[in-house]
Amino acid sequence: QKEVEQDPGPLSVPEGAIVSLNCTYSNSAFQYFMWYRQYSRKGPELLMYTYSSGNKEDGRFTAQVDKSSKYISLFIRDSQPSDSATYLCAMSEETSGSRLTFGEGTQLTVNP
């Protein structure tokens, strides 16, 4: 079983929809949680990161962490065609130089 599980999709929504992306994890040592966006043939781009349980909002994006359930989510409001990409959740332990452990990514298409 993988340490981080993420539904690969694909997920297709109409423009303006609210998108919900989720990951579960098994390693209780994970303390930092990130969401990356990856366009085709590009490197991952950091969208949001959080340390604690709870919600963190940045514009149209909200990241949610529930450490007790080992579950994280990313919500995208008012989705745009430019949001079409693969979304990767990633996690790391609280040590210096800690590696990231990624989910396999969810492919999202927002249709105009």
Add this chain to the structure above:
Amino acid sequence: GAGVSQSPRYKVAKRGQDVALRCDPISGHVSLFWYQQALGQGPEFLTYFQNEAQLDKSGLPSDRFFAERPEGSVSTLKIQRTQQEDSAVYLCASTPTAGRYQPQHFGDGTRLSIL
């Protein structure tokens, strides 16, 4: 440059050949990571440098994989006697310091195809 730069962007090699992939991190960044991303998968950790010291190489899949960062800036990932299963995108990331969690900034990767 402003971001992490990787070269070449694309590399095609025949099985059995050796390849070298280069990463130029953001200037002054202390920590450097290599990841391997297979098609349709998330990146998987290969190795980590703090300055010129390779502090973690536990993700390297075999002794055919070797990485170095001799002067604490540019890093090279070398794969000897390449196999078809080495075909993947190789990503490099860097962070400004070696402290607790630092956001990792990724390059666009080298897409390696082994024929």
